[in-house]
């Protein structure tokens with residue numbers, strides 16, 4: 121593995137083994153590893169699109185401190201919750217280093233301790249009732265889409281080795297945005313997102329929302345049929361359309377150029393097919409940072425619904441659990457405004473022997489409760505398989 125220190129206060133301290141308290145973010149053939157806590161930022165990200173707002177000012181103050189401590193171009197890394205009025209989980213690390221990843225995956229899976237207990241929150245019956253509730257709600261409100269989620273609580277016989285879990289995820293998903301974030305309570309957020317909220321370099325940015333899903337099949341013909349079915353599904357195109365339209369509407373006034381393809385294409389992860397749209401733009405003002413852009417877009421209708429505020433209220437009403445960091449965003453942004461934020465999905469939190477997994481599905485008028493339950497169960501498989509469980 122080749123590596124290059126892009127900014128560091130004490131390069132001689134850089135360790136090459138991933139450590140439990142490290143932040144890690146993989147994108148393409150590169151991994152960003154950050155270690156050491158220079159400044160923690162818990163200021164909620166609400167209003168984070170505004171350079172003069174409380175959140176961005178807190179980031180600027182943290183960068184200033186890091187510069188005083190000798191960092192030439194500091195960066196902020198971490199995660200922002202689904203509800204941006206909750207505490208952020210961000211920090212300016214003492215050291216951050218990009219590594220080139222070896223192509224072709226990472227060997228064989230590591231064994232995991234045995235599973236003692238597990239439960240779904242909500243259970244199948246309650247989730248399906250929530251879907252029915254949301255669909256009924258569409259008939260007498262202006263809500264058109266709401267993303268509903270489930271959690272799976274797992275208890276293992278021993279503490280989970282986070283390094284081993286991260287390794288297993290990479291073995292099963294050689295591509296995708298792998299992330300690992302140390303949380304304030306000592307737990308670790310870990311996952312592999314297929315969805316790019318925004319990547320920005322200079323004045324150019326790209327966002328690649330996903331919405332609309334079908335299960336991957338082991339049989340090649342059945343797999344092709346599912347892909348074909350998704351590419352022709354009116355329900356999934358309808359669900360997807362809210363996301364691209366909303367993203368375009370939120371950024372268009374900032375852009376001198378904005379390319380939004382007319383129709384989504386298909387992409388796949390090892391477990392799912394998705395409808396995907398790659399949106400590219402050029403900003404009139406290149407000083408708008410990747411984090412400001414991400415805050416402007418978050419939460420998109422891929423994780424919340426449409427219209428955003430009404431969908432958020434419906435979710436709060438029908439979901440029995442707090443989402444926390446799930447369906448938020450995770451990534452990095454440097455003091456020059458360049459950065460990359462992905463949607464915090466296909467993930468879980470690990471605290472000793474306890475693991476909590478998350479998955480959601482977009483609900484629209486044509487949604488069938490049983491099919492939506494099957495979809496969230498399929499989405500859980502990414503993390504379940506990494507935990508050594510074959511669901």
Ligand SMILES: C=C(O[C@H]1C=CC=C(C(=O)O)[C@@H]1O)C(=O)O
Pocket residue numbers: 267315330331332333394421422423447465466478479480481482499
């Ligand atoms: C909320 C999730 O997925 C989103 C991203 C892709 C496809 C989705 C869907 O088809 O509903 C969701 O919008 C999740 O994986 O937990």
